[in-house]
Amino acid sequence: MVGVNEGVSPEQLRYARALSVGMWSGLALLIVTFAAYLAGALPVQAPFEDLPRLWSLPVGQYMQEIGLETGWAWLASGRGDLLALSGIALLAGISMPCLLLLVPAYARRGDRAHLVVTLALVGVLALAAAGVFVPH
Amino acid sequence: MSIPLPASFRSLALRSAVGLSALFPALAWAGDAGAATPWWVWPLALFAVCFVLGMIAVPAGIGGGVLFVPIVSGFFPFHLDFVRGAGLLVALSGALAAGPGLLRAGLADIRLALPLTLFASAGAIAGALLGLALPVAAVQVALGLTILGIAALMWHSKRSEYPEVARPDTLGAALRLNGLYRDPANGRDVSWQVHRTPLGLALFSGIGVLAGLFGLGAGWANVPVLNLVMGVPIKLSAGTSGYILSIVDSAAAWVYINKGALLAIVAVPSVIGMMLGAFIGERLLKQLEAAVIRRLVIVLLLVAGIRALTKGMGWWA
Numbered sequence: 001m002v003g004v005n006e007g008v009s010p011e012q013l014r015y016a017r018a019l020s021v022g023m024w025s026g027l028a029l030l031i032v033t034f035a036a037y038l039a040g041a042l043p044v045q046a047p048f049e050d051l052p053r054l055w056s057l058p059v060g061q062y063m064q065e066i067g068l069e070t071g072w073a074w075l076a077s078g079r080g081d082l083l084a085l086s087g088i089a090l091l092a093g094i095s096m097p098c099l100l101l102l103v104p105a106y107a108r109r110g111d112r113a114h115l116v117v118t119l120a121l122v123g124v125l126a127l128a129a130a131g132v133f134v135p136h
Numbered sequence: 137m138s139i140p141l142p143a144s145f146r147s148l149a150l151r152s153a154v155g156l157s158a159l160f161p162a163l164a165w166a167g168d169a170g171a172a173t174p175w176w177v178w179p180l181a182l183f184a185v186c187f188v189l190g191m192i193a194v195p196a197g198i199g200g201g202v203l204f205v206p207i208v209s210g211f212f213p214f215h216l217d218f219v220r221g222a223g224l225l226v227a228l229s230g231a232l233a234a235g236p237g238l239l240r241a242g243l244a245d246i247r248l249a250l251p252l253t254l255f256a257s258a259g260a261i262a263g264a265l266l267g268l269a270l271p272v273a274a275v276q277v278a279l280g281l282t283i284l285g286i287a288a289l290m291w292h293s294k295r296s297e298y299p300e301v302a303r304p305d306t307l308g309a310a311l312r313l314n315g316l317y318r319d320p321a322n323g324r325d326v327s328w329q330v331h332r333t334p335l336g337l338a339l340f341s342g343i344g345v346l347a348g349l350f351g352l353g354a355g356w357a358n359v360p361v362l363n364l365v366m367g368v369p370i371k372l373s374a375g376t377s378g379y380i381l382s383i384v385d386s387a388a389a390w391v392y393i394n395k396g397a398l399l400a401i402v403a404v405p406s407v408i409g410m411m412l413g414a415f416i417g418e419r420l421l422k423q424l425e426a427a428v429i430r431r432l433v434i435v436l437l438l439v440a441g442i443r444a445l446t447k448g449m450g451w452w453a
Contacts (some may be wrong), residue, residue: 005242005318007325010245010406014240019382034404051175051401052213059217059268059397071394084400088225089393091232092386099383104248113311114250121254121383128261128390 011105015098022094032085033080042080071131096125178212179401183409186226190413192436198290199353199381203226203433206283207439209276214402216272216279220351220405221392224264224385226352229407230383230414235297241263241315243375248330248368251311252340253380256354257387259344264391268347277446279350283441286356287434294364301331301367308366317372328453330366335383339365340380348388352379 046054046066054062067073068074074082075089099122106115127133186204193200205223209216238244267275302313314329326416330336339361347354362368368376392398446452 005240006322007316008240009240009246011256012239012242015246016236020236020376021230023435025237026232027229027420030404030407034400037189039299048175052173052178055178055214055218055399055402058215058272059395062215064394066170068396070396081400084404085398086394088398088403089388090388091225091228094232095386111312114247115253117250119252121257122183124254124257124261125390126348127257128256128257128387128394131394133261133265133392134394 009105011102012134018098018101019094021089022098026087026091026094028087030084033084033086037080037084040080042078042083044081045077045079047065054072070134093125093129096122096129099125148240151321153211156350178214179405182208182402183405186409187407190410190415191417192433193410193417198433199227199230199355200414202286202356202438203349203383203407203440204410205351206279206444207356207436208406209279210440210443213397215393216275217268217392217397218399218402220267221397222399222406223351224347224392225398225403225409226406227347227351227381228385228389229411231353231385232380233411233414234378235382238375238378241320241375243320243363243371244379245315245317245372245376246379247311247315247384248372249315249376249380251313251333252336252362253383255337256340256344256347256380256384259341260348260384260388261344263345263348263350264388265348266345267351268315268357268391268395268397271449275349278448280372280441280445281449282346282350282352283437283444287437287441289356289360289436290430290434293360294362295360295370297365298326298369299367303327303331304329305331305333305414319369319371321371326369326372327370328367328369330368332365332367335362336366337354338407342387344384347381347384348391351388351392353385355381368392368441 016092034130037044045068054065063070068082074085078084099118103115103119106118185207186200189200189203189207191205196316201223204226205219208214209219212219235244239246308314308330313333313334316325316327318325336355340358343354343357343361346352346357355374355377358380359370362373362376363370389398443452
């Protein structure tokens with residue numbers, strides 16, 4: 001295994017630590033919620049026996065069939081098959097707080113270009129996560 | 137620490153990969169049988185296929201996503217929308233798993249990656265929206281052509297260990313896209329700087345569109361652009377590409393999550409199978425001949441690309 005390189009900037013090391021914590025947390029949540037889903041710990045939105053018909057439909061038709069709105073409605077559903085997506089959301093979202101860890105270092109160093117790029121990137125990811133690009 | 141694997145295991149790994157190709161017609165036939173196959177067979181088969189894909193993806197030096205989408209969309213009964221969503225998650229998980237180590241080792245450079253990632257993320261969101269809006273047959277045909285193109289790229293791939301960049305371009309210099317990295321293989325300090333930054337940004341926007349559109353990780357395109365176009369040393373290119381994927385794939389994944397195009401029953405067995413396979417693949421990396429694995433992956437890409445094309449054209453539904 002390759003160890004820590006002494007030339008790496010402190011903010012990059014902070015980013016790596018945060019990413020590692022987020023990645024393991026996301027994976028753990030993914031496995032726990034999926035195991036709960038398979039074990040039938042919670043009621044499901046799409047019954048197991050209907051899955052072969054549902055998973056061959058285009059996504060728009062699938063959403064209509066199971067009666068779910070686009071966006072974050074899945075999180076409030078309390079359904080096992082949808083809550084199994086929470087680990088996926090954590091994995092997709094972990095980069096945002098990690099990127100924000102870079103901001104103080106760039107601001108302190110007066111690196112305006114990277115400061116603007118980092119904030120713009122966080123903005124794009126936040127808009128995507130909020131579902132702004134997906135019409136309801 | 138690497139645990140040596142017995143020869144019988146290496147042989148088993150190779151046979152599994154070859155056997156995977158033989159399994160495709162059976163999967164396609166079972167997919168046609170539709171309701172006659174119990175539902176739980178598919179997640180189990182998906183787990184097994186992803187385990188083998190993960191095992192060969194690491195030694196071949198590619199992300200699992202590029203194999204996952206064409207193979208699973210070609211030979212499993214899942215709609216392409218859900219396969220692309222799961223493909224992005226497979227690529228994202230792999231990139232996130234590798235990210236911390238690459239960043240700590242200095243094999244990925246955040247300052248270099250950030251501007252490229254911004255353009256690629258915007259492209260990935262546009263690509264994901266486009267992919268979910270286009271007719272599925274058109275996406276399938278485009279996917280087939282892209283996969284055949286990737287196979288050709290892998291066949292003819294060139295790389296430059298330490299490219300010569302005589303003078304950085306104005307934008308690259310203004311963004312201070314330069315640095316020093318220590319090659320862990322030989323302890324050598326390598327000074328690097330970039331050129332053709334505007335072209336690199338444009339190409340990364342296009343790569344982002346392809347990643348979002350098809351649900352592919354885009355390491356196959358990131359590394360040549362960083363290395364051959366922008367002049368970044370090959371190892372720094374590969375590491376930085378992995379880091380870029382960890383953000384770009386998440387940008388596109390949000391579109392699929394918000395649209396409802398991520399099914400846990402498809403995505404989770406794929407991610408777990410691929411990660412477990414990659415764990416074995418990492419150990420195989422030191423023991424298998426890279427050229428053999430590379431040829432095997434090219435054959436798999438050709439089969440999957442032709443299958444996607446024929447499916448999209450309606451010649452073999």
